[in-house]
Amino acid sequence: MAWTRGGRQPRSSTRSIDTNALGIGIATGAYALSFGAISVASGLSILQTQTLSLFMFTGASQFAFVGVIGAGGGAVIAVVTALLLGARNSLYALSMGPILTPRKREIPFAALLTIDESTAMAIRHNESKRASRRAFFATGLSVYVFWNIGTALGSFGASALSDPGILGLDAAIPAGFLALLWPRLTGGSSSENRKMWTLAVASAGVAMVLIPFLRPGLPVLFSALVAVIASLLWGKNMHPVKDR
Amino acid sequence: MWASILIASCGTYIEKLLGYLLPHHLLERESIRRMTGLLPVSLLAALVAVQTFAQDQSFLIDARILGLGVAVIALLLKAPFLVVIIAAAASTALVRWLGWLP
Numbered sequence: 072m073a074w075t076r077g078g079r080q081p082r083s084s085t086r087s088i089d090t091n092a093l094g095i096g097i098a099t100g101a102y103a104l105s106f107g108a109i110s111v112a113s114g115l116s117i118l119q120t121q122t123l124s125l126f127m128f129t130g131a132s133q134f135a136f137v138g139v140i141g142a143g144g145g146a147v148i149a150v151v152t153a154l155l156l157g158a159r160n161s162l163y164a165l166s167m168g169p170i171l172t173p174r175k176r177e178i179p180f181a182a183l184l185t186i187d188e189s190t191a192m193a194i195r196h197n198e199s200k201r202a203s204r205r206a207f208f209a210t211g212l213s214v215y216v217f218w219n220i221g222t223a224l225g226s227f228g229a230s231a232l233s234d235p236g237i238l239g240l241d242a243a244i245p246a247g248f249l250a251l252l253w254p255r256l257t258g259g260s261s262s263e264n265r266k267m268w269t270l271a272v273a274s275a276g277v278a279m280v281l282i283p284f285l286r287p288g289l290p291v292l293f294s295a296l297v298a299v300i301a302s303l304l305w306g307k308n309m310h311p312v313k314d315r
Numbered sequence: 316m317w318a319s320i321l322i323a324s325c326g327t328y329i330e331k332l333l334g335y336l337l338p339h340h341l342l343e344r345e346s347i348r349r350m351t352g353l354l355p356v357s358l359l360a361a362l363v364a365v366q367t368f369a370q371d372q373s374f375l376i377d378a379r380i381l382g383l384g385v386a387v388i389a390l391l392l393k394a395p396f397l398v399v400i401i402a403a404a405a406s407t408a409l410v411r412w413l414g415w416l417p
Contacts, residue, residue: 098395098396101395101397102397102400104397105397105400105401115316119316119317122320122321122324123320123323123324126324126328127323127324127327127328128327129327131359132323132327134362135362136323138362138366140316142365142369142371143371146316146318146319147319149319150319150322150323150326152358153326153327154323154326154330155358156358156359157326157327157330157331158330158351158354159351159352159354159355160330160331160334161330161331161333161334161342161351162334162348162351163331163334164331164332164333164334164335165342166334167334167335168334168335168339178332178335178336181335182328182331182332182334182335183331185331185334237411238404238408239378239403239404239405239406239407239408239411240404241366241407242367242378242379242381242382242403242404243382243400243401243403243404244366245362245363245364245366245379245382245383245386245403246382246383246386246400246402246403246404247400248359248362248366249359249363249383249386249390250386250390250396250399250400251355252355252356252359252360252363253390255355255356255359256356267356270356270357271356271357271359271360274356274357274358274361275361275363275364276364277361278360278361278362278364278365279364279365282365282368282369282372282374283372283373283374284372285372286372287365287372290361291361291362291365294361295357295358297357298350298353298354298356298357298358299350301353301357302346302349302350302353303346305349
């Protein structure tokens with residue numbers, strides 16, 4: 072879920088924040104349609120698919136989880152891949168803590184809603200703490216609601232088909248991953264983008280080479296080592312990836 | 316399947332919680348920050364490659380590659396994301412239906 076668009080300059084009124092939040096929610100919900108469909112096509116039930124959207128609620132991890140299961144990679148590899156992709160949410164939460172200053176009771180709720188979109192909107196509306204909070208919760212809630220509605224519609228729709236493969240859903244999976252990756256390859260300065268492209272191509276290459284030797288799912292996990300090596304090599308010259 | 320779904324869901328939720336609950340200096344170390352930022356790029360790129368070219372443990376060039384090409388074009392044209400995905404799926408389905416690619 073890495074693609075809040077529309078770079079309109081924020082106005083601080085609550086109303087414009089809510090309108091933006093609604094728009095982002097609807098766009099994400101449309102994307103969730105494809106998640107629901109792909110998940111069912113990968114062999115998960117409708118209820119299992121919905122459970123992921125209700126409780127995991129982080130798009131890239133959800134897509135990766137069902138992608139690994141669908142490719143026959145098995146449960147353990149699916150879980151590890153989802154967790155590795157979800158690690159960035161810890162950093163989002165870390166930067167949101169001081170902005171949201173959530174009360175103890177609010178923390179479990181704020182945590183659930185900590186995703187790409189809500190974090191990006193809170194950072195964009197940094198004109199006041201109140202606006203940031205509003206943007207975070209309005210966007211998080213809106214995406215949560217539409218993401219789950221979209222998931223349900225997509226999974227019901229796909230389960231009504233006798234052969235979801237006929238719709239080209241197997242090609243929708245890599246296209247979805249590419250769409251999630253794209254802003255990270257094109258969103259930074261040109262030198263940052265070049266580094267991201269290098270990293271992406273190297274990681275894809277490593278995974279490809281390993282395909283014949285490892286069971287499905289493992290080549291992707293090994294590609295994480297490329298990120299580790301890159302972060303050591305690039306050291307302090309490297310600015311952390313900004314989220315859009 | 317249910318066990319792995321619940322474990323993965325709890326795990327990703329705990330990752331989010333940790334950011335609010337752990338003392339800041341643990342997560343704020345520059346090396347950890349950098350690595351966490353780069354991980355999604357590696358994993359997503361690898362997922363794109365594998366989901367396009369792998370069939371179990373062998374390579375298979377089929378209509379998926381055309382779908383990916385269409386997705387790239389759509390992204391270059393700054394199409395909304397749902398359009399990217401539908402274009403990829405529809406073009407793949409079309410060449411299969413025409414019998415040009417498996």
